[in-house]
Amino acid sequence: MPLYEHVFISRQDLSSAQAEGLIEHFGTVLSDNGGKLVENEYWGVKTMAYKINKNRKGHYAYLRTDAPAAAVQEMERLMRLHDDVMRVLTIKVDEHAEGPSVQMQKRDERAERRERR
Template sequence: MALYEHVFISRQDLSNAQAEGLIEHFGTVLSDNGGKVVDSEYWGVKTLAYKINKNRKGHFAFVRSDAPAPAVQEMERLMRLHDDVMRVLTIKVDEHQEGPSIQMQKRDERDDRRRRDDRR
């Protein structure tokens, strides 16, 4: 099976529990089709760079999975049909990184970022 990372944005008028419920729902879709969810993170409500379906904000969610391609295709198909999901991005990766994603790390823990005055 292949390793994937999925990010999806759901509508801003959902509650936090409903947005996290979407993660569980699509995780069960993966598991029903022979895959498994390795890790999932709820990133919270974030402001979008531009309006999507008249929404200025959205609930962001991140899922790491180990699944066959047909399972991922079925999950993406159901995500695109779901009224609450606005955008979906799936990336195939060689390996999953350990620990939390960059979005979940505290700003001072991100040591790989350079400061603006060090760019020269």
């Protein structure tokens, strides 16, 4: 099955438990349609670059999935209809990276970047 990575932003006035509940909800949507949630990460509340629906902040969540295209389309459809979800981004990848995402790594663990001039 194809591999996907999803990032979605939910409203800032949700509690962190409610935001993590959305991750579980969309994971069950995938499993009901023949896919599986490989890994998920809750990134917390972050400030956005611009306002979305009069919100300056949002709860960010990251999902790694292994699911058929029909299951991903159904999950995206339900995300877009859900009142608490503001934005959704889905990317098809060749393989999932090992370990935590860059957002969850400490600055010391990240690969060295070249110097700015």
